[in-house]
Amino acid sequence: MRDPGLRGSAFSGWVVLLFLVLPIAVVVPVSFTPERFLSLPGATWSLRHYQALLDDPSWVEALRDSLIVALGATAVAVALGTAAAVGCWRISSRLSEFIRLVMLLPIIVPAVVHALGFYRAWVGFGLIDTHAGLIAAHAMKGMPYVLITVSAALADFDQRLEMAARSLGASPARAMRSVVLPAARPGILAGSAFAFVTSWDELVVTLFITGRGVITLPRRIWDGVQDNISPTVAAVATLLIGVTLLATLLLARRRG
Amino acid sequence: MRRFYWGLVLVPLAILAVLYLYPLGTVLWLSVTEPRPGLQNFARLTESAALQRILWNTARISIITTVVALIAGYAIAYALVHMQGTRRTIMLAGLLASFWLSVLIRSFAWLTLLQSRGVINSSLMGIGVIDAPLPLVRNEFGVILGMVHYMIPYAALPIFASMASMDQRLVPAARSLGAGGWQAFRRVFLPLSLPGVLSAAVLCFIFSLGFYVTPALLGGGRVIMVAEYIAVQIQETLNWGLGTMLATTLLLSVLLLLAAVSRLVDMRTLFGAK
Numbered sequence: 283m284r285d286p287g288l289r290g291s292a293f294s295g296w297v298v299l300l301f302l303v304l305p306i307a308v309v310v311p312v313s314f315t316p317e318r319f320l321s322l323p324g325a326t327w328s329l330r331h332y333q334a335l336l337d338d339p340s341w342v343e344a345l346r347d348s349l350i351v352a353l354g355a356t357a358v359a360v361a362l363g364t365a366a367a368v369g370c371w372r373i374s375s376r377l378s379e380f381i382r383l384v385m386l387l388p389i390i391v392p393a394v395v396h397a398l399g400f401y402r403a404w405v406g407f408g409l410i411d412t413h414a415g416l417i418a419a420h421a422m423k424g425m426p427y428v429l430i431t432v433s434a435a436l437a438d439f440d441q442r443l444e445m446a447a448r449s450l451g452a453s454p455a456r457a458m459r460s461v462v463l464p465a466a467r468p469g470i471l472a473g474s475a476f477a478f479v480t481s482w483d484e485l486v487v488t489l490f491i492t493g494r495g496v497i498t499l500p501r502r503i504w505d506g507v508q509d510n511i512s513p514t515v516a517a518v519a520t521l522l523i524g525v526t527l528l529a530t531l532l533l534a535r536r537r538g
Numbered sequence: 539m540r541r542f543y544w545g546l547v548l549v550p551l552a553i554l555a556v557l558y559l560y561p562l563g564t565v566l567w568l569s570v571t572e573p574r575p576g577l578q579n580f581a582r583l584t585e586s587a588a589l590q591r592i593l594w595n596t597a598r599i600s601i602i603t604t605v606v607a608l609i610a611g612y613a614i615a616y617a618l619v620h621m622q623g624t625r626r627t628i629m630l631a632g633l634l635a636s637f638w639l640s641v642l643i644r645s646f647a648w649l650t651l652l653q654s655r656g657v658i659n660s661s662l663m664g665i666g667v668i669d670a671p672l673p674l675v676r677n678e679f680g681v682i683l684g685m686v687h688y689m690i691p692y693a694a695l696p697i698f699a700s701m702a703s704m705d706q707r708l709v710p711a712a713r714s715l716g717a718g719g720w721q722a723f724r725r726v727f728l729p730l731s732l733p734g735v736l737s738a739a740v741l742c743f744i745f746s747l748g749f750y751v752t753p754a755l756l757g758g759g760r761v762i763m764v765a766e767y768i769a770v771q772i773q774e775t776l777n778w779g780l781g782t783m784l785a786t787t788l789l790l791s792v793l794l795l796l797a798a799v800s801r802l803v804d805m806r807t808l809f810g811a812k
């Protein structure tokens with residue numbers, strides 16, 4: 283006997299899913315419009331806006347800047363976040379728990395608040411409108427995610443295994459490399475994904491601390507939406523939607 | 539050897555202190571020293587009707603967004619836990635894909651749909667339902683639509699997690715003891731899912747308070763929330779005193795809210811640290 287209430291709930295679930303997916307999906311046909319303004323294509327579909335994308339070097343440069351910044355920020359965030367997570371895991375005192383909470387601040391504080399702080403401080407440090415400056419800011423925003431995912435991966439890992447490695451003569455660094463880090467691997471991978479996406483999508487801080495020198499993809503899109511919205515932005519959006527979809531499917535498959 | 543592990547903690551902490559806590563501290567410091575020491579920046583909160591209107595806009599839009607996102611998130615989470623096989627995979631994949639997709643792209647998609655020459659208006663005018671475009675965007679309606687759309691995955695995922703960890707035999711047990719479908723839901727399932735709803739509510743509300751991109755794009759300068767107003771103070775009028783005061787107010791509101799609910803929800807589960 284199937285519950286009629288469950289059928290109703292499945293229906294409302296699908297309605298919500300359509301609300302989530304359909305508005306995004308509309309961008310795809312719009313990117314193939316032959317017109318110069320945002321519209322659904324009629325009988326003829328055109329690749330002109332994809333061509334425009336290739337012809338305009340600013341988009342390729344934006345892609346390059348985004349990749350540099352996101353990869354750099356991910357590397358820094360993963361190194362710092364993993365170190366902090368392993369240290370807190372092994373010490374696990376009240377003080378280390380408190381420190382872990384402080385390290386979560388960058389995901390609690392509203393973006394515009396720390397954007398002002400970065401702006402002001404980066405002027406002093408000479409980091410305004412530099413790749414290094416943006417990498418540093420994005421690394422701070424990505425680090426908490428790595429801390430969270432690595433802590434989660436280590437939560438079920440028996441500390442005595444690390445002690446056993448030490449009692450058998452391994453140095454702390456060796457025990458870390460051969461015993462702890464392999465156990466933390468799934469957390470490190472998940473954390474890298476979060477840190478990368480955080481930087482890749484970040485706009486608010488970027489708007490405050492970059493000028494003409496560093497223009498990431500989100501900033502290029504933002505500029506494109508501000509002056510006049512051409513379907514070129516829809517073409518970029520379509521490509522990014524494709525990448526996101528692919529990444530989600532790959533991750534889902536990995537997890538089974 | 540404890541020194542080794544303290545080293546692992548203290549090096550990242552020191553870097554965080556220089557590159558994050560110091561900049562954040564600067565914002566708090568400026569709010570009480572710019573242009574001169576004192577609380578005069580904060581006094582403006584009680585004096586200026588314009589500021590009060592912006593804060594009230596922010597609170598109202600955030601509350602509406604949170605409530606709508608919770609209802610929709612609850613519906614999709616409920617459907618997910620009662621679903622199996624391919625359908626469940628499709629629904630979960632759609633939810634996760636929209637969770638990962640950038641906020642900028644999503645706001646842009648709404649703009650494509652809603653603007654006066656956008657997809658909805660030109661389609662409706664094309665088939666002759668309306669003569670003039672409907673005002674769907676650059677107003678509170680558009681902002682709330684875009685924000686709800688962004689928040690639904692943030693609402694659905696914690697609710698889904700709490701529903702999935704529930705003992706799935708409890709509702710059938712209630713039914714076998716004679717409860718009707720609605721009664722079993724209201725007396726058994728709903729109360730057990732409330733911790734997840736509370737986490738989701740906190741998450742949605744504090745994220746909404748600081749929202750910048752969606753209100754800026756879909757509000758089109760007519761619906762201004764506090765984050766955008768702060769950005770204007772700094773970037774256009776260079777009014778650091780007012781900007782940092784509002785930023786401090788926003789930050790303190792978020793932290794006070796978290797402190798208030800920390801008695802009910804474990805903060806570490808809220809941000810996935812446990």
